[in-house]
Amino acid sequence: MRPDIGLPDRAATSRETGGELPSGRPLRERRGPGAVTGALAVSRAVTPPAPAAGVARATPDAAPAPRLAAESLDAYFGALHAVKDATLALPDRFVTAIIGPSGCGKSTLLRCLNRMHETVPGARVAGRVLFDGQDIYGRDVNVTAVRQHIGMVFQRPTPFPTMSIHDNVAAGLSTVSPRPSRTEIDAIVEHALHRAALWDEVKDRLRDAATGLSGGQQQRLCIARALAVEPQVLLLDEPTASLDPISAQKVEELVYELRRDMTVVIVTHNMQQAARVSDRTAFMLHGNLVEIAPTKELFTTPRDERTEAYITGRFG
Amino acid sequence: MTMAPARPASIPAAAPAHPSAPRPPRWTDAHVTVAMRSKRHRRRLVNGLMVGLVTLAALLAVLPLIVILGHLVALGGRSVQWHFFTSLPRPVGEVGGGMANAIVGTLILVGLASAIGLPVGIGAGLYLAEHAGTWLATVTRFLSDVLNGLPSIVMGIFAWQFLVRPLGHFSTWAGSVALAAMMIPQVARTTEEIVRTVPVSLREAALALGYARWRTSLSIVLRTASAGIVTGALVAIARIAGETAPLLFTAFGNQFWSTSLNQPIAALPLQIFTYAVSPYDDWHAQAWAGALVLIGLILLISLIARLATRHRFAGPGGD
Numbered sequence: 001m002r003p004d005i006g007l008p009d010r011a012a013t014s015r016e017t018g019g020e021l022p023s024g025r026p027l028r029e030r031r032g033p034g035a036v037t038g039a040l041a042v043s044r045a046v047t048p049p050a051p052a053a054g055v056a057r058a059t060p061d062a063a064p065a066p067r068l069a070a071e072s073l074d075a076y077f078g079a080l081h082a083v084k085d086a087t088l089a090l091p092d093r094f095v096t097a098i099i100g101p102s103g104c105g106k107s108t109l110l111r112c113l114n115r116m117h118e119t120v121p122g123a124r125v126a127g128r129v130l131f132d133g134q135d136i137y138g139r140d141v142n143v144t145a146v147r148q149h150i151g152m153v154f155q156r157p158t159p160f161p162t163m164s165i166h167d168n169v170a171a172g173l174s175t176v177s178p179r180p181s182r183t184e185i186d187a188i189v190e191h192a193l194h195r196a197a198l199w200d201e202v203k204d205r206l207r208d209a210a211t212g213l214s215g216g217q218q219q220r221l222c223i224a225r226a227l228a229v230e231p232q233v234l235l236l237d238e239p240t241a242s243l244d245p246i247s248a249q250k251v252e253e254l255v256y257e258l259r260r261d262m263t264v265v266i267v268t269h270n271m272q273q274a275a276r277v278s279d280r281t282a283f284m285l286h287g288n289l290v291e292i293a294p295t296k297e298l299f300t301t302p303r304d305e306r307t308e309a310y311i312t313g314r315f316g
Numbered sequence: 317m318t319m320a321p322a323r324p325a326s327i328p329a330a331a332p333a334h335p336s337a338p339r340p341p342r343w344t345d346a347h348v349t350v351a352m353r354s355k356r357h358r359r360r361l362v363n364g365l366m367v368g369l370v371t372l373a374a375l376l377a378v379l380p381l382i383v384i385l386g387h388l389v390a391l392g393g394r395s396v397q398w399h400f401f402t403s404l405p406r407p408v409g410e411v412g413g414g415m416a417n418a419i420v421g422t423l424i425l426v427g428l429a430s431a432i433g434l435p436v437g438i439g440a441g442l443y444l445a446e447h448a449g450t451w452l453a454t455v456t457r458f459l460s461d462v463l464n465g466l467p468s469i470v471m472g473i474f475a476w477q478f479l480v481r482p483l484g485h486f487s488t489w490a491g492s493v494a495l496a497a498m499m500i501p502q503v504a505r506t507t508e509e510i511v512r513t514v515p516v517s518l519r520e521a522a523l524a525l526g527y528a529r530w531r532t533s534l535s536i537v538l539r540t541a542s543a544g545i546v547t548g549a550l551v552a553i554a555r556i557a558g559e560t561a562p563l564l565f566t567a568f569g570n571q572f573w574s575t576s577l578n579q580p581i582a583a584l585p586l587q588i589f590t591y592a593v594s595p596y597d598d599w600h601a602q603a604w605a606g607a608l609v610l611i612g613l614i615l616l617i618s619l620i621a622r623l624a625t626r627h628r629f630a631g632p633g634g635d
Contacts, residue, residue: 119523121449148526158521162539172525174535222521229526 066130067092067263068113068150068233073127075108075117082108085127086289088282090233095255095264097278097295099271101310105287106267110235113265114150115143131233144175151231155238157218159210159225166206168221169193172229188228196224197254216247223254234258236266240273252277271311275299283307388611392604400605405571405587408596415606417573421488421582422613424575425567426557428492433499433556434549438538440500441507441545446533448512457508460501469561471498476565486580491567495556502555506548510541550621554614560585584610 066089075083083105090096090113098106111117112125115136128135136146159168169189173180180188189206193199198220202213210221219239226234236255240248255277258264268274274281275295282292283304291304302308348356399414406413440456447453475494480486514537522532538545563569568580569590575581584606591603 114524116520116524119520144526144528147524152524154517154520154524156517158515158517160518160521160536160540162542171522172527175526175528175531225521225525 065092066090067132068265069130070109070113071128071130073109073112073125073129075105075112075126076124077108077120078122082287083112083289084287086284088289088292090263090265091280092263093259093261094279095259095266095277096292097274097281098265098267098284099269099274099281099310100284102269104284106284107237109284109289110237110265110267111152113233113235114147114152116147116152148172148175148229149231150233150235151226151229152235152237153219153222153226153239155241157215157222157242159213159218159221161209161211163210164207165202165210165213165221168210169224169228171225176229189224192224192228193221195227195254195258196220197250197257198224214247216243216250219243219247219251220254223251227258231262233263233265236264238267238269241269248273271299283310285310385611388604388608392601392606392608395601395605396608400602400609404573405602408594408599411598413602415582415584415587415602415609417570418582418584418587418606419609419613420575421567421570422557422584422610424488424577424581425491425495425563425583426553428488428577429495429499429556430549430553432492433496433552434503436496437500437503437552438507438545438549440504442511442533442538444504444508445511446537457505460504463497463501464505467561468498468559469564472562472565475562480566485578486566486568488567488577488579488581491563491581491583494562494566495559498556498559498562499552502552503549506551507541507545510544510548511537513544514540546621550618553617557614557617558585558610560589584613 068090070086070088073083073086074081086109088096098109100106108117113129115125117123117125125137127137129137131146131150134141136150160171163171166186166189169192170185173185173188190199190203193202198217201217202221205212210218213221219242223234223239239255240251243251252273255264255266259279266274266277278295280292281295281298283290283298283302283306285306291298291302291307293303298307299311302311399412400416401414401419402416403412403414404417405415440460444453444457444460471494475490475497479490479493483490518536518540519532522536523529527536563583563586567583567586569586570580570582588603588606588610591599591606594600
């Protein structure tokens with residue numbers, strides 16, 4: 001059974017073909033029998049089962065079935081054609097990096113993957129993005145459900161300034177239905193902070209202002225906030241660009257850890273970072289998705305000469 | 317060896333240069349020439365002058381308030397006694413008497429006006445900020461500015477025409493609606509300005525968490541802007557609390573005790589006006605006292621609202 005993002009039942013049959021969720025997460029709750037609008041319920045599993053020890057990860061070359069896939073995706077800002085006919089598959093529990101020079105459309109592509117692009121006035125998207133086989137741009141899809149399943153962290157840390165550390169992490173849970181109880185929330189918050197490697201630093205001041213944290217801590221807080229709603233995919237838009245090297249390293253280690261139980265897409269300026277954290281790397285230039293390949297392959301034997309020019313530092 | 321004329325006695329003469337000796341500091345007071353000294357004096361002088369001028373401006377800005385307060389205390393302070401808050405106005409010549417009805421009346425009028433005006437004004441401001449480009453927002457913004465500049469007496473006549481005349485009697489409702497109509501454009505515009513300062517990144521963060529747009533606006537944007545909105549609301553409340561003109565034909569005033577929303581009701585500004593234009597000295601004193609109480613009331617409201625919003629974030633177990 002796949003997470004339900006509100007497609008009508010005719011889509012459900014095609015969904016069944018994929019089989020069980022790899023992480024063995026509990027089934028999504030439905031609002032009612034045959035509910036057409038679908039359940040928005042995000043998994044309330046406090047401790048999602050860790051992948052069994054010794055489970056062999058697929059190698060980057062033999063990627064598993066895609067969790068998320070873009071098909072002939074075009075994105076526009078008014079007249080500007082920011083992403084041109086992009087097609088890419090994001091394999092489950094892989095870290096995919098998107099690299100490219102400034103303004104190449106990599107952030108825009110990322111924002112199309114959880115329908116954040118359309119929140120900008122004048123922005124438009126054409127094409128399909130399949131999340132477990134369902135088009136998230138489909139007619140009856142619930143946008144907020146899409147964003148709960150496909151979380152996002154931005155370049156600059158964005159803690160909610162009026163909320164405490166605890167409440168920031170719990171913020172996303174207020175949209176979950178049925179709403180978790182207070183003790184459940186506390187457990188989820190603790191678990192999310194553990195996963196974001198922030199728990200030890202904040203456990204004694206959960207009720208303090210989130211804005212009192214350092215920049216690196218704030219960014220990990222934002223990651224914890226995104227993780228608290230248990231997304232299946234996490235989109236990271238240059239998550240370390242505004243951080244110092246030590247904080248950046250912590251976030252990188254975190255990304256490396258996260259791929260054990262989720263699909264991660266990371267946009268980065270930093271090629272070394274892409275090489276360090278990702279299984280697969282995509283290179284974009286002027287809105288075109290030039291090449292996508294296993295990271296090692298892309299950096300050692302790029303197929304496209306533009307990719308080679310970029311990674312060897314001849315432009316960009 | 318000659319001493320530089322400007323060198324203070326406390327600074328020792330530079331030691332003769334020797335390769336092994338530690339080098340003297342490159343730049344000490346001893347090196348300051350007369351020309352540099354005069355330049356420094358000039359800079360300090362100009363700086364002092366400018367600081368003095370802006371301090372003076374700051375003092376001048378609060379001077380009227382201090383003078384008014386002093387004047388009120390001097391003239392009305394003696395009349396502000398316990399019975400002023402507890403008893404009703406008495407006829408001329410009778411000693412004592414107070415403005416209990418007017419104080420309560422003002423609280424009711426301002427409370428009711430705020431209950432109508434603040435939600436509408438804040439909601440309108442939120443709309444103006446979140447849907448800035450739409451034609452409705454453009455028109456609303458323009459009309460709000462026009463309404464803001466409308467003389468308050470016109471608002472009173474308007475309320476009289478639409479609420480008093482059809483119903484056939486003056487009432488608290490009519491007065492509150494007139495006051496609310498004055499609040500709304502002001503609150504809307506200040507809310508809009510404050511909401512616009514909330515960074516887009518916060519909205520995006522909320523949307524990316526799966527918040528619907530309305531929820532983002534209410535629980536993230538409004539909450540982040542709340543301190544500024546409270547300030548704007550307080551300014552508006554303080555302004556309408558002192559309004560007289562819109563109440564002349566609506567709340568009308570009342571010499572007796574009434575808290576009915578369908579009857580004419582007393583209000584401090586009205587009472588002050590009535591007493592101030594009367595020919596009696598003891599009524600004049602009452603008017604001064606009323607003005608003092610009105611200012612105190614506004615101060616109190618501001619203070620309470622400030623305290624209530626100060627630690628809004630770290631409440632125990634809040635979520």
